[in-house]
Amino acid sequence: MAFLLVGYAAATIAALFCIYLRRCCTHPIFTEYPFVGMLPQVLCNLWRAHDYSTQVLKQHGGTGEFTGPWFTSMNYMLTCDPFNVHHMLSRNFHNYVKGPEFREIFQAFGDGIFTADAEAWKYDRDLFHSLFKHKSFEVFLEKTIQKKVKNSLLPLLNHHAQGRVVVDLQDVFNRFTFDNICSTVLGRDPECLSIDFPEVAIEKAFNQAEECIFYRHIVPKFVWKMQQWLQIGQEKKMTEACKTLDEFIYSCIASKREDLRRYEENENEETYVDLLTSLMREEEIWGKDCMELKPERWISEKGGNVYVPSYKFIAFNAGPRSCLGKDLSFIQLKMVAAAILRRYHVEVVEGYVATPSLSIVLLMKDGLKVNIRKRKF
Ligand code: HEM
Numbered sequence: 085m086a087f088l089l090v091g092y093a094a095a096t097i098a099a100l101f102c103i104y105l106r107r108c109c110t111h112p113i114f115t116e117y118p119f120v121g122m123l124p125q126v127l128c129n130l131w132r133a134h135d136y137s138t139q140v141l142k143q144h145g146g147t148g149e150f151t152g153p154w155f156t157s158m159n160y161m162l163t164c165d166p167f168n169v170h171h172m173l174s175r176n177f178h179n180y181v182k183g184p185e186f187r188e189i190f191q192a193f194g195d196g197i198f199t200a201d202a203e204a205w206k207y208d209r210d211l212f213h214s215l216f217k218h219k220s221f222e223v224f225l226e227k228t229i230q231k232k233v234k235n236s237l238l239p240l241l242n243h244h245a246q247g248r249v250v251v252d253l254q255d256v257f258n259r260f261t262f263d264n265i266c267s268t269v270l271g272r273d274p275e276c277l278s279i280d281f282p283e284v285a286i287e288k289a290f291n292q293a294e295e296c297i298f299y300r301h302i303v304p305k306f307v308w309k310m311q312q313w314l315q316i317g318q319e320k321k322m323t324e325a326c327k328t329l330d331e332f333i334y335s336c337i338a339s340k341r342e343d344l345r346r347y348e349e350n351e352n353e354e355t356y357v358d359l360l361t362s363l364m365r366e367e368e369i370w371g372k373d374c375m376e377l378k379p380e381r382w383i384s385e386k387g388g389n390v391y392v393p394s395y396k397f398i399a400f401n402a403g404p405r406s407c408l409g410k411d412l413s414f415i416q417l418k419m420v421a422a423a424i425l426r427r428y429h430v431e432v433v434e435g436y437v438a439t440p441s442l443s444i445v446l447l448m449k450d451g452l453k454v455n456i457r458k459r460k461f
Contacts, residue, residue, distance in 0.1 A: 109149035109151055109159075110149070111144065111147065111148045111149050112148065112149055112151070113140055113141070113144055113148030113149060113150055113162060114126075114140065114150070116151055118154075119153060119154055119155075120153050120154075121151045121152045121153050121154060121156075122150050122151055123152050123153055123158070123304075126150075126302060127302075130302065130442070133302075133442055134446075135375075135440075137162065138375075141162060141163070141164045142367070145165075146163060146164050146165035146168075147161070147162065147164075147165050147168060148161075148163075149162075150162055155304075155306075156304035156305060156306065157305065158304055158305075166369065166393075166395050166396045169395045169396075169398060169402065170393075170395035170402070170403075173395060173398070173401065173402040173405065174395060174402055174403035174404070177403050177404050177405070181201040182199060182200075187199045189297060189300045189301065190297060192293040192296075192297065192322065192325070192326050196208060197209060197212060205405075209408075212408050213408060216408050216409070216411075216412065222412075222415075224268070225268055225412055225415065225416075226415065226419070228264060228267050228268055229264060229415070229416050229419050229420075230419070232260060232263060232264055232267070232273075232277070233419065233423045236260070236263070236275075236277040236278065237256070237260060237277065237423065237424075238423065238427070239279065240256065240277065240278070240279050241256075241427075241428060241456055242458075243279050244456050245428060245456045245457055245458045248455070248457075250433055250454065250455060251453070251454060251455075251456060252451035252452060252453055252454075253430070253451070253452040253453075253454045254447065254452040255281065255451055256277065257420070258287075258447075259276040259277040259281075259287070260277050260420065261416070262274070262276050262287050262290070263275060263276050263277050264416065266286075270332075270333065270336040270340075271336060271339075271340055271343070272339070274286055274287065274332075285328050285332075286328055286329060286332045288325075289324070289325035289326075289328035289329050290325070290329065292321050292322070292324075292325040293322060293325040293326065293329065294443045294444050294445055295318070295321075295442070295443050296318045296319070296321060296322040296325070297444050298442055298443050298444050299318045301444075369392070369396050369397075377438045394406060399446075400413075426459070427458065427459055428456050428457060428458055428459060429456070429457045429458075429459060430454050430455075430456055431455045431457075432452065432453070432454050433453045433454060433455060436452075436453060438452070
């Protein structure tokens with residue numbers, strides 16, 4: 085009997101070992117352990133996920149495979165090689181759809197342009213493209229930004245310049261863009277940008293949803309699904325965030341309907357109709373100082389712009405799915421930079437080191453603390 089049991093145990097271990105060997109990938113990026121795959125190394129280094137993935141990818145020539153625990157479907161190909169990026173986002177775009185798994189992870193974004201594929205995406209893309217390129221939308225956007233600069237940004241910076249207190253410029257810009265995007269897209273300003281830095285539920289909910297989406301990328305699907313079912317941990321926060329966002333958006337739609345009815349009644353009134361909508365740190369691309377925050381790398385010796393193809397700097401994505409708001413973002417950036425630089429000296433506090441936060445949007449974990457002083461004319 086004992087002999088039979090030992091035999092069964094040996095056969096089971098041999099079978100598991102064969103499955104394990106068959107699962108092994110050809111270009112593993114970490115050591116793969118039985119049962120748990122490569123997950124332990126990711127979890128141990130989660131606190132420095134961006135630096136760690138950059139360093140590991142560099143050691144493996146820019147590309148490699150990740151396999152999660154064997155009872156999950158966490159099998160990923162990771163790359164920071166610009167030629168692979170170009171291949172996937174541009175040259176063979178149609179082979180690399182986002183797919184149902186992406187839609188599940190990004191479910192907070194609904195079924196719109198960000199998660200759609202194929203014909204549904206093409207339809208949305210054409211629609212958004214025609215709206216964004218419309219002259220009246222650009223004019224409306226510029227007016228909205230000007231108003232926000234004058235009524236909120238400058239009073240806030242004046243207040244901090246007078247009080248000589250340190251201000252978190254990242255928080256200021258986040259609030260600015262959030263108010264601005266809500267005004268242009270939903271027609272309502274949530275007024276996050278204000279001297280007292282109020283805690284605004286929908287801004288918090290939006291940031292929370294982005295963090296939860298990041299979390300869904302690094303834990304096995306059954307874990308976050310279970311948390312969702314039990315309504316615990318990150319998934320509880322995700323449900324609450326989605327509820328807050330839905331309530332806000334539905335109330336915007338309802339008031340927009342009211343506005344449209346009034347607009348139809350007074351067609352002659354002048355009205356602007358608004359619209360309802362690892363950065364790679366590669367030494368080969370950016371040079372030896374690729375890990376440093378150096379905005380001046382975009383300025384040539386003669387003072388012009390340094391051009392880098394979008395597949396090497398994918399902040400706005402590349403290929404047919406590149407960001408439709410890129411031009412609008414640059415208009416906003418220039419208007420804000422001009423408004424600030426001609427009025428204030430801005431100095432980053434001494435000893436500040438920028439470290440990335442864990443989210444799907446690359447932000448600085450501790451913000452960007454600066455001192456602001458008024459310029460003397
Ligand atoms: C600094 C600001 C911005 C950055 C860094 C940025 C970045 C991106 C990225 C990386 C994508 C690709 C997302 C994906 O495929 O999963 C994207 C798509 C998109 N962005 Fe932006 N974006 C910015 C601002 C804006 C603004 C202000 C708007 C609109 C007013 C906008 C509208 C869009 C749209 C509609 C898409 C979907 C394109 C598609 O899937 O075909 N973006 N953006």
